[in-house]
Amino acid sequence: MVTVGIVSAQRIDFCLNGAFQAKGETVSGPQTVELFEGALLWRGQQYRELLFSVDDAQQSFTLNDVTIGNGFHWERQQQQTFLGSLCLIIDGDQIQAINELSVEDYLESVIASEMSATSSLEFLKAHAVISRSWLLYQKKERGMKNEDGGKWKGSIEKNEVLRWYDREDHALFDVCADDHCQRYQGITHAAASVAADAVRQTRGQVLMFNDELCDTRFYKCCGGRTEEFQYCWEDTPKPYLQSVECHWCNTKDKDILRQVLNDYDQETVDFHDWTVEYTAEELTALVNSKLKADLGDITDLIPLSRGKSGRIWRLQIVGTKRSIIIGKELEIRRALSPTHLYSSNFEVERKEERGERIEEGKERKEEGEHLQFILRGHGWGHGVGLCQIGAAVMAHEGMGYRDILLHYYKGAEIKQIY
Secondary structure (H helix, E strand, C coil): CEEEEEEEECEEEEEEEEEEEECCEEEEEEEEEEEECCEEEECCEEECEEEEECCCCCCEEEEEEEEECCCCCCCEEEEEEEECEEEEEEECCEEEEEEEECHHHHHHHHHHHHCCCCCCHHHHHHHHHHHHHHHHHHHHHHHHCCCCCCCCEEEECCCEEEEECCCCCCCCCCEECCCCCCCCCCHHHCCCHHHHHHHHHCCCEEEEECCEECCCCEECECCCECECHHHCCCCCCCCCCCCCECCCCCCCCHHHHHHHCCCCHHHCCCCCEEEEEEEHHHHHHHHHHHHCCCCCCEEEEEEEEECCCCCEEEEEEEECCCEEEEECHHHHHHHCCCCCCCCCCEEEEEEEEEEEEECCCCCCEEEEEEEEEEEEEECECCCECEEHHHHHHHHHCCCCHHHHHHHHCCCCEEEECC
């Protein structure tokens, strides 16, 4: 079984699509639970915790206003339907909705939520194996660690901040339902039988290295070469997460992209090679806001350290008041975008132009130098492990799921553990 954190809010509206058991009675239909005086208010009574359980594993419930893509450029809300039981608990000043269901049922939704449920069978089988491996690895790690509640790890010195983000902040459930862990958007996205076939045909299969579960990371597009673990997270290289070439993900084939990209992902068209431009004024306002610091006017961005794929993991930001070094890759992506840059694999071009400037609210014009920053980048995501678009192309070209997996996870073995 797996527990999945779906949504947190001060009010949860949902519908039980059949007979559920709660507080000794059978309930169904539309329900509302609110946070009231530090307790869960349901049907006029107050509770510390509410469990809506089912005997039939195929029974479902529907949650309203579920946020997906939290903090990313595709963020939006959806109504989603889930199998299994629903537990509501108090988490600070919010109600946390947690779904409990079997690992295999969970995986059917994950591989259909991470990409299109109509993808090729071999691609979905590859993803079923890595999604199962990642989940069981995280459950094992969670059981071994004392949860510290932190949202990041790293080091902060006077002029250098190195942070990395993982999933250790989930103390109330195994995994969340969003991109922070694995996308899990319920049975709404798992309608296609090919997703169920992929899970069934790989049931119990995982990737292992030296008889240990692999931490099987994945992302959308590597941009030509995958990255190694230590350049994105803690400094503990994993031998099966080597940097490997991947020429497959540079594709414009719309049929293949429709297989791997859901509707809202298809709004991102320049994922392999992309360009972002800022004026010096725009970049200054953005960086000072995101870093919650006053660096003065930003005059330069200097890549100091890159991983094997070209992703920057230490970046110096030069301001007129002070300079700072930031990393690792996600911290850089967050600092240089209102949401997230596609990746930290980019080159920086400083462009100075002379031209006419009109000061806002004034008629006076002046000639001066205008500084622009142009970031020319590659890839979409951290780049560690399986490249989803590359793997989809490999499957389209006839490669089996075993060959796909062993390309991206060097030295690993596919084993049947149940």
